[in-house]
Amino acid sequence: MNLKTVKFLLATVLILIGQTVFSQNSPAPLKLVEILLTPDHADWNYRAGENAQVKVTVLKYGVPINEAEVEYSFGQEMMEPEVTRRLKLNDGQGIINIGTSTQPGFRQLKVKAKHNGVAYDGQVKLAFSPEKIEATTALPADFNEFWKQNLEEITNVALSPVVEHLPTHSTNTVDVFLVTIQINAKGQRLFGYLCKPKKAGKYPVLFSPPGAGVKPFAPNTSFADQGFISFTTEIHGISPVLDATAYRSISSAFGDYWLNNLHSRDTYYYKKVYLGCVRAIDYLCSLPEFDGENVAVTGGSQGGALAIVTAALHPQVKCLVSFYPALSDINGYLQNRAGGWPHMLNPSNGKVNNRPENLLTIGYYDVVNFARQIKVPGFYSWGYNDNTCPPTSVYAAVNSVKAPKTLSITPISGHWRFEETNRESLSWIKKQLKLVETRSE
Incomplete structure (x- = not known):
């Protein structure tokens, strides 16, 4: 037996030992x-x-x-x-x-x-x-005018996309790209992963905004495998390809970003986030492979909130899926009931954040007020055992929607969902967009 063979066998044994040790130390899937x-x-x-x-x-x-x-x-x-x-x-x-x-x-x-x-x-x-359940958050008299003005300000701002093909993340059927686009005239940018079917053709587009936090994430090719061009983004202007260590440092520096400039509706942190979602749809609709008609948005938690916001603000969105939307009926705590994530007005946080200027800003960003503007069909799903996005706050938002809505409620679930619900939502999207199979030229 030569030295090369010995080294190979030794490496194999070490891998097997490592796998055995890992499996022995894996956490139990159930409680005792x-x-x-x-x-x-x-x-x-x-x-x-x-x-x-x-x-x-x-x-x-x-x-x-x-x-x-x-x-x-x-x-x-x-x-x-x-x-x-x-x-x-x-x-x-x-x-x-x-x-x-x-x-x-x-x-x-x-x-x-x-x-x-x-x-x-x-x-x-x-x-x-x-x-x-009715929302406690009031609709500002100039809510629509405020957002109309902000949308007009970004209309003529060039997207200036920078696109990088990522062969290591691509598959036999899907091409993956790292994309960054410009949000506004200030030069703020949005990063995300674009996934496109390799087969030539015209495709529907799907935008998937992220859950809360400042963290790295990997491309999701599953939507592209189902015949969509998908765009999964972050919201902070940070490349998702940075390693976890770098993100931990950035996250510590960011702190509670949802409180950043809460005193001002014009400079509040989520302003660029909401407008960034609109720009993400603009970018998807600019792609030559877009079928020119079918636009969907889907997300959970903060992403569920952004799905509602995007559908309310962008006229090309045809349907939305929102799982347990955050940022809903934040003022609930002021009426002695559960409010939405990030719980900035609960009995503890409210001692600091319950100020007139903050409450004024919240009115322009609470998802309840975007839910009131929805005109397209929506699929909404949540569970009752959720302490992150309490069901009282979710009902407050969904009950405010007057457009057609499909509810998929699994009471036992918390801040998560079953795979069966994911499949149900995807099937629902295809039905709304009347997609039986991918159309090609």
């Missing part, structure tokens, strides 16, 4: 002890004024634990609990009556259990006439 919370209404929905009960089951290895004891609290969603008590379960099971809400909204039950010194927890949020 589970708290199962089962509402007495299968859809988790109740009429305002109707009592709700939840069965609590503490399981180990899928079997109820005898003589388990839990501590529980309940009250209005995201607010201080109204009741905190302990309950000893019979054969690992018990019933908790969490009362009712006389107003449309959500009640939240939190349960904690200890087993062998380890704490476990669970929660469930139940809806009371959620279709009647």
Whole structure:
């Protein structure tokens, strides 16, 4: 056996050992002890004024634990609990009556259990006439004029795209490009990954704005594989190809960007973000491979908010998908109920941010007020167990939409969604755009 063969075999063994060690140290996909919370209404929905009960089951290895004891609290969603008590379960099971809400909204039950010194927890949020939840955020009298003026200011600004092909990220069927475009006359720019089917033809375009944070991300070729030209962007003017270490440094420097210049509607951080989304659609529609007709936008959390904003501001968008939109009904906390991410007016943050000038700015950027402008069909999806974008705030936004809407609600989910919902949303987009197969010349 020659030296080259020995080195190869040694390298192979080391790789296998590494994989074995990694698999041995992978986190468990389940908790050793589970708290199962089962509402007495299968859809988790109740009429305002109707009592709700939840069965609590503490399981180990899928079997109820005898003589388990839990501590529980309940009250209005995201607010201080109204009741905190302990309950000893019979054969690992018990019933908790969490009362009712006389107003449309959500009640939240939190349960904690200890087993062998380890704490476990669970929660469930139940809806009371959620279709009647109304937004607390008022529409400024000159809201449309404000955004019309800002859109007019960027109309004649050249996109000046810089496009770089990325062979290492491309596939056999999709070409991937790093793209940067100009947002406004100040020279601020937006970065993103453009993914195009390699097969020659005319294609619908799809814009995918990002969730919150300052972080790197990879190209997503899945939409292009489904016959779309897609553009997935960041919002901060930072190249997504920077490594994670660089992004951590940048993120620390940025801080809470959603508070940047909150005192002024003209210089607030999200102004360039919202206008950047409009420019992203402009860029997609300028591509020679665009079919000239079909434009969709989809996103979740901050991206779900930006999907609504983009559809409201850009006349070429034909449909939108918004998962658990952030920045919705931010003022909710001022009315003693859950407000939307980033919770800048909750009881803690409100001590600093609840100022007249800030509240004035919020009116021009709250997603509720863009939802009121939507004229195209939308697919909206969220869960009830979401503490990041609470369902009260999401309902406030979606209930404000007067255009046709399809709701896909999975009560059990938190700030995430099932793959089945992703497939449902993509199928919905294709149906709206009347796409059966990719059209080619």
